[in-house]
Amino acid sequence: MNQPINTHSTEAFRGKYIKSETDLDLMLKTDFGKFFIVKVEDLIRMIKLPVPPSRATTHTFIYLTEGEANMTIGSQSFTIYKDECLIVPAGQVYSFSKHDINKGYLCNFHNDFIIGKFAKNDLLKEFDFLNIWANPCIKLNPQCSIFIRQLLERILIDYVENGLSNIEIIQSYFIALLCEINIVQKPLTGVGQNASINLTNKFKELLFKHIREKHLVSDYASLLNVSPNHLNKVVKSVTDKSPTKWIDESIVLEAKVLLYQTSFSISEVASQIGIDDQSYFSRLFKKYEGISPFQFRKMIEVS
Incomplete structure (x- = not known):
């Protein structure tokens, strides 16, 4: 050996x-x-x-x-x-x-x-x-x-x-x-936190499955049979990040993958991730990445 x-x-x-x-x-x-x-x-x-x-x-x-x-x-x-x-x-x-x-x-x-x-x-x-x-x-x-x-x-x-x-x-x-x-391996659990962590993990899993069509906290709260306020409170307490930010970041991640791995136009990328307003998509992308989707794709092509 x-x-x-x-x-x-x-x-x-x-x-x-x-x-x-x-x-x-x-x-x-x-x-x-x-x-x-x-x-x-x-x-x-x-x-x-x-x-x-x-x-x-x-x-x-x-x-x-x-x-x-x-x-x-x-x-x-x-x-x-x-x-x-x-x-x-x-x-x-x-x-x-x-x-x-x-x-x-x-x-x-x-x-x-x-x-x-x-x-x-x-x-x-x-x-x-x-x-x-x-x-x-x-x-x-x-x-x-x-x-x-x-x-x-x-x-x-x-x-x-x-x-x-x-x-x-x-x-x-x-x-x-x-x-x-x-x-x-130490799973993300703790005494008295199991229920909160389990709910947060289920939220992340649903986010991964549905990010292209569900963009509201209420969408995921409904799937999890909890109120939006409860989901917001639990996810924020476990991750120090709100469900809204998790959703926004996941949308941008999906967009980055599509911009890199496909030849879709910017409007087609926005449509693929469930956003009909291209200008809103560009603003959201720039908010998290500091550059526009067009600049991101150009940066990849140059590298």
């Missing part, structure tokens, strides 16, 4: 799976099959930065052995250090703007990969950290960190040499890794 990853193996990965920057761009924006793993230091040398707000249908897991990593997930920025993990749930919006000095592992995986031949759908419910509302940063204790690193080393060795031809073995090791994380 402690066998080091040699230079030949990492070069083999680069030669076998990443032949151009276009391949890498597709890897980051879309599914690369159901699973891939790579060393962070190998991947980061080939990434063209910045990576504007993007969304994938797979989960991303990062574990650092040295240095630090900075990423914006949703509307918040996060930094992890040695022996810490960062998890971007499938469907969440992420971006990053600079090369950090670090080493570690990055895995990208689909829910179908976790289930595979032997697991049941219920297994996914065991891993709260894969939910859109979860805390993406996970600190590992020293013993757990050793286990996680050993599992990642073993998975990478097999993946580099054989791809997914031994998928059941890789799946078994990876599920063990997720179970190790589950032991130390």
Whole structure:
């Protein structure tokens, strides 16, 4: 389990799976099959930065052995250090703007990969950290960190040499890794706060599902069977941010993804996120980003 990853193996990965920057761009924006793993230091040398707000249908897991990593997930920025993990749930919006000095592992995986031949759908419910509302940063204790690193080393060795031809073995090791994380992961709960946190998490989950058609606090309060005032009070107490601001930021995030990942016009982007008034959309976007949607798209094209 402690066998080091040699230079030949990492070069083999680069030669076998990443032949151009276009391949890498597709890897980051879309599914690369159901699973891939790579060393962070190998991947980061080939990434063209910045990576504007993007969304994938797979989960991303990062574990650092040295240095630090900075990423914006949703509307918040996060930094992890040695022996810490960062998890971007499938469907969440992420971006990053600079090369950090670090080493570690990055895995990208689909829910179908976790289930595979032997697991049941219920297994996914065991891993709260894969939910859109979860805390993406996970600190590992020293013993757990050793286990996680050993599992990642073993998975990478097999993946580099054989791809997914031994998928059941890789799946078994990876599920063990997720179970190790589950032991130390601290969910966003507290004594006397469970009801408030559960309501806030449900609000975030609904926001993720309905942001393109529901833009009012009353819309979500109705779905949750609570009053708008109660929802406002609870969400503000748990997150220090009002539901209205959560909604506005989510609208802008959706717009940023569309401006980057599609060729829609500005008016079409506004329409896609449920806003008929383009001038209102532009004002809202500029309020949170400091620039207009047109300037944001131009900035991406230049970079």
